[in-house]
Amino acid sequence: MHCPFCRHPDSRVIDSRTSDDGLSIRRRRQCPQCSGRFTTIETASLSVIKRSGVIEPFSREKVASGVRKACQGRPVTDADLAVLAQTVEESVRQTGASQLDTNEIGLAILGPLRELDEVAYLRFASVYQAFDSLEDFESAIAQLREDHPRDRRGSDAEASVDQS
Numbered sequence: 001m002h003c004p005f006c007r008h009p010d011s012r013v014i015d016s017r018t019s020d021d022g023l024s025i026r027r028r029r030q031c032p033q034c035s036g037r038f039t040t041i042e043t044a045s046l047s048v049i050k051r052s053g054v055i056e057p058f059s060r061e062k063v064a065s066g067v068r069k070a071c072q073g074r075p076v077t078d079a080d081l082a083v084l085a086q087t088v089e090e091s092v093r094q095t096g097a098s099q100l101d102t103n104e105i106g107l108a109i110l111g112p113l114r115e116l117d118e119v120a121y122l123r124f125a126s127v128y129q130a131f132d133s134l135e136d137f138e139s140a141i142a143q144l145r146e147d148h149p150r151d152r153r154g155s156d157a158e159a160s161v162d163q164s
Ligand SMILES: [Zn+2]
Pocket: 003, 004, 005, 006, 007, 008, 031, 032, 033, 034, 035, 036
């Protein structure tokens, strides 16, 4: 790649390190012509096949904007969405796939979104998994309750009152 300062077509690598998650390599480079130093980050390419068949590069911003609609009126900040999009990117990269379809991205969003906000999760899941009846919502909510031991605290308290 060209030197960003003088456009010289070559550069020398002076340092190279793998990121903590092992998903990218940062290279510190120096231009032999102007001695300018710059960093390049190398990651495996990751593309998304849309339902229309169009292939485009994976974008964290697109993940965040897709989820943002489900978060309207919820206490979810842009920073939360940025973290969520990063989590989604890391999890899909961990699979080692270089191409994903929108369905796989949607699946990867569900887990971290559920951690972030359960109402937004239900909204997103209802669109993404095409809920078409109240029963679909009921079973999704039942699933959330089942995985939530703290929601049963109320009935535990009642039980201990009965014992005394
Ligand atoms: Zn240069």
